[in-house]
Every structure is written in C-alpha cells, then in structure tokens.
Amino acid sequence: MKIRLVNNGVFTPIEDIAQTLAPAHAGFYWIDADVEDLAVLQPLFGMHDLAVEDCLSEEEQRPKIEIYESHYFIVINSIRFDDEEIFLRALNIFLGRHFIITVTKQKINELRSLKPLLWEQEVSRPDYFLYHLVDIVVDNYFLVGDRIDNRIETLEEDILMHTKKSHLNEIIGLRGEILWLKKVLGPQRDVIATLNKKDLKLIDDQLQKYFSDIYENALKIAESFDTYRDLMGNLREAYQSSVSNRANEIMRVFTAITTIFMPLTFITGIYGMNFDFIPGLHLRMGSYILLGIMLLLGIGMFFIFRKKEWL
Template sequence: MKIRLVRQGVFTTVEDITETLVPPDEGFYWIDADVDDLVVLQPLFGIHDLAVEDCLTEEEQRPKLEVYESHYFLVINSIRFDDEEIFLRALNVFLGRHYLITVTRQKINELRSIKPILWEQEVNSADRLMYHLVDIVVDNYFSVGDRIEARIEQLEEDILMHTKKSHLTEIIGLRSEILWLKKVLGPQRDVIATLNKRDLRLIDHQLQKYFIDIHENAVKIYETFETYRDLMGNLREAYQSSVANRANEIMRVFTALTTIFMPLTFLTGVYGMNFDYIPGMHDQYGSVVLLCIMIGLGFGMFYIFRKKDWL
C-alpha cells in the first residue's frame, strides 16, 4: 500500500495511515492499495461491506457507481491486449472529500501513467484525480481498438492471399472476445454518463461537465466495437467464400485433367483389345505414331483449356 499526499500535482510520501483521516491544509491523500489492504482500510474509512465484497471477488466486475454517505464507490475496467488476447482488470475507486483510494487485484498501467498528468495539470483535489483516471482508462480503449482493427485487416489480407484452417479458429476466438468486451462497454458507458448527469456532492459541479467528453469517447468506443463485430462476421463469410472458391479451383483442375485423359484412355483401350486386325497394329512405327497422336491430343486440349481460362 502506497500513501501519498498530493499538492498541486506534487507527491509527498506518508508513512502513517492515520494521518489520512484528517483533511490536509492543502491537497488530498491518494492511497494506492491491494485487495488485502482492505482489512486495514475498511474500519478507518467506513467502507461498506458490499463494496469490500465486490473488491474481493475474483469474478469480473460490472462497471458501476455506488453512493454511500461518506464516499463513492466506482468500478471501471482497465483494458489490455497482450498476445492477441484481451484482458480486463477491475479498477476499484473510493472517492472521499479529502482522499481517493484505488484498489486493484493486478497491476494496472493507468495508475503509473497518471502521475505525469497530475504533475502537468497541478491536480489538487481527489475528484480531479478520479476524472483524469477515468479519462486515461477510456482513452486506452482506443489504442486497443486500433490494434484489433489492424489485426482484422491483416486477417482479411491473409485469407485473401492464402486461406488456412487456423484462420477460422482465430476469427471465432477474436469475435468471441469482441462480443464479450462489448457487453462490458455498455455498462461502462452508462456509468460515465451517470458521473455527468447525477447530482454528486463529492464531485465539483464544474468538473462534472468535463465527463461529457469522456462519455462521448465511451460511446465512440462502444460503436467502434459494434463495427468490429460486424467486420468479424464479414471476415468469416470471406473465409468461407475463399474456401469454397479454392475447392472450386481444385475441382476445375481435376475436371480438366480428367477430360484431357479421356481420349487418351480411349485410344489405349482400343489398342489394348485382343483383335487381330486393328489399324496400325502390326506397323513398324505404329506405336510411335499412336504416342505422337496421344501427346499431340493432350497438349492440344491443354492449350484450348488454357486459352479459355479453364486452367
């Protein structure tokens, strides 16, 4: 657990957690904790049992905002895209008048990248820290969306150039993750809208207006992933069409080869019969002439098929 006193974006480390119970003369306290630290934090700050239960659960949390008497409890999901797999990590935020507590089960990159923003913006209140934290979490969805879009384009190119069975597995897997992520984006969009529209006394009224921009970005992200879902459906159709076209191409080649060998098989069948009198049977060069006819017939049919673009 890390305890910091934040004044105009400048951090000062605090060793004794009991100091955070009294509002500072200037600034606010930021407590960055793990779920195990809730044993200490709950009695000190009067955190509700249901909020603690939500933090401790290992299941993925639905984004939400709960208002208690002395603090707010906000759950949003940070996103990561590693090794072609999407991960969501719950960021639990407790907002008080003079403090902000962030509780996470795994490490979240946004908590590290927020520090330069606090310095640059000279953040001096807990609600502004929460605003910038929600903003950077939502912005990261755009970067993940760009990577997913690039992967979809690469898949489309690979399918058109050379279709593989592994492409279908990748399409199904990526589409499932997009659908799963889309179910989370809807509630998260609604929670951000609540931060803007609801009367929240712990958030400055002027600051609440800025949540409109974050909400607009959340709506764009939701619509973007809706588009990705449609693209994955189109990609699956393209895969199936490519497989069907490839099968048709193979069948066309086999049919053409069979057609070419049909007259050759006929000639060999005729001259393989046990009759005494077959034209050219006893001729000295009969076999050579027959072979030349067969080769010429085969190449002639091949030339005709190529000219008609059947091969």
C-alpha cells in the first residue's frame, strides 16, 4: 500500500495512514492499495461491506457505481491486448471528499501513466483525479481497437493469399473475445453516463462536460466493436469461400488428370485384350510407337486444358 498527498500534481509520500483520516490543508490523499490492504482500510474509511466483498470476489466484476453516504464505489475495467489476447483488469475506486483509494489485484498501467498527467494539470482534487483516470482507461480502448483492426486486416490478407486451417481458430477466438468485450462496454458506458448526468455531490459540477466527452468516446468505442464483430463475420465468410474455392480448384485438377488418362487407359485396355489380330501388335517397335502416341496424346490434352484455362 502506497499513500501519497497530491497537491497541484506534486506527490508527497505519507508514512502514517492515520494522517489521511482528516482532510489535508491543501490537496488530497491517494491510497494505492492491494486487496489485502482492505482489512486495514475498511474500518478507517467506513467502506461498505458489499463494496469490499466485490473487491475480494474472484468472479469477474461488471463496471458499476455505488453511491454511499460518505463515499462512492466505482468499478471500471482496464484493458490490455497482449499476445493477440484481450485482458480486462478490474480497477476498484473509492472516492471520498478528501481522498481516493484505488484497489487492484494486478498492476494497472493506467495508474502509472496517470502521474505525469496529474503533475502537468496541477491536480489537487480527488474528483479530477477520477476524471483523468477514467479518461486514460477509455482512451486505451481506442488503442486496443486499432490493434484489433490491424489484426483483422492481416488475417484477411493471409486468408486471401494462403488459407490455413489455423485461420478458422483465430477467427473464432478473436470473434469470441470481441463479443465478450462488447458485453463489458455496455455497463462501463452506463457508469460514465452516471458520472456525466447524475447530480453527484462528491464531483464538481464543472466536470460534467468533461465526463460528457468521455461518454462520447465510450459510445464511439462501442460502435467500433460493433463494426469489428461484423468484420469478423465477413472474415469467416471469406475463409469459407476461400476453402470452397480451393476445394473446387483441387477437384478441377483431379478431374483434368482423370480426363487425360482416360484415353490412355482406353488404349492400354485394348492392347490388354487376348486377341491375336491387333494392329501393330507384332511390330518390332510397336510398344515404343504406342507409348509415344500415348505421351503425345497426354501432352496435347494438357496444353488444350491450359489454353482453355481449365488448369
């Protein structure tokens, strides 16, 4: 657990947690905690039992906002895209008048990238801290969306050039993650809408228009993932069409080969019959002449098929 006094974007480490129970003369306290620290924090800050239970739960938490008398409990999901797999990590936030507590189970990159922004904006209020944090989290969805878009384009080119069975697994896996992510975007968008529209006493009225901008971005992200879902459907159709065309191409080659060998089989069939009088049967060079005729016939049919673009 790390405790800092934030005043005009400047961070001052605090050793004694009891100091955070009373408002600072200037600025606010930011407590960056792990779930194990809740046993100490809950009685000090009067955290609601249900909020603490949500933080400790092993189940995936939906984004939400809970309004309590002395604080707000907010859950939003940070997003990462590593090794072609999407990860969501819950970011639990307790917002009070003079403090903000972030509780996470894993490291959240947005918290580290937030520090220089707070210094640049000279932030001295916890609600402005919340605004910048939510803004960074939402912006990262655009970055992940761009990577998904690039992955779809690359996959489409690979399918058109060299279709493989592994492409179908990639399509199914990526489409499943996009659909799963869409289910998260709805509740997260609702949380931002609440921060934007609802009258919240712990959030400055001037922040409403700023949260409105974040809400518009959240809508754009939801629309983008609708598009990605449709593109994955088109990609699957392209894969099936490519596989079908490849099968047809293979069947066309096999059919051509069979057709070429049909007259050759016909000739060998005639000379394989047990008759004494067959033209050329007793010629000294008869077998070579026959093989030459068969070779010329096969080559001739091959070039005829190539000319007609059947091969």
